[in-house]
Amino acid sequence: MAGGNAIRGTRVGAGPMGESERGExxxxxxxxxxxxxxxxxxxxxxxxxxxxxxxxxxxxxxxxxLDEQAPPKAPRNEPYKTHLAYVKERRSDEDGEAILAEALAKLRAKREL
The missing domain is CATH 2.20.28.270 (RNA polymerase-binding protein A)
Incomplete structure (x- = not known):
């Protein structure tokens, strides 16, 4: 419980300030x-x-x-794309197969050493 000398119902900066103290x-x-x-x-x-x-x-x-009759249209939100979706945009299935075959060949070459 607050002490008996607490000021209640006020806040910092509150008071009888008018236009003269704040400026116009x-x-x-x-x-x-x-x-x-x-x-x-x-x-x-x-x-x-x-x-x-x-x-x-x-x-x-x-x-x-500003025009009530012609307000701006809502912006179109693009759905979230995964990393795989971006990769598929850049590469065809044939490119993917070629890259996979190259990576597998490198791994197999390392195992033989």
């Missing part, structure tokens, strides 16, 4: 971004700031665009 905030504008699922995100930017063309939706993670 820049004028802001809210911009609407729309994702493919129809979610609207409204981040705020400083008036002088350049607003980005896309903004990730905080609800579903898809990219959102």
């Amino acid at each position: 905030s820049a004028p802001r504008q809210r911009v609407s971004y729309w994702c493919a699922n129809g979610h609207e995100s409204r981040p705020s930017f400083a008036l002088e700031a350049e607003r980005p063309e896309s903004w990730d939706c905080p609800r579903c993670g898809l990219p959102g665009g």
Whole structure:
């Protein structure tokens, strides 16, 4: 249990700070971004700031665009490929057989020594 002299309900930096102590905030504008699922995100930017063309939706993670009628399409994710799948893309079955035969010949030559 906390001691009797503990200050409760406060946090570091809390207090009667106002605009005068923090400085004035820049004028802001809210911009609407729309994702493919129809979610609207409204981040705020400083008036002088350049607003980005896309903004990730905080609800579903898809990219959102400025046009509600034509939001960006969801990115296409390639399925995970194994090492063997990449090897099969680079080599034909005949190449594989030739490499295997060469490796086996080297191993057999070492055994005979």
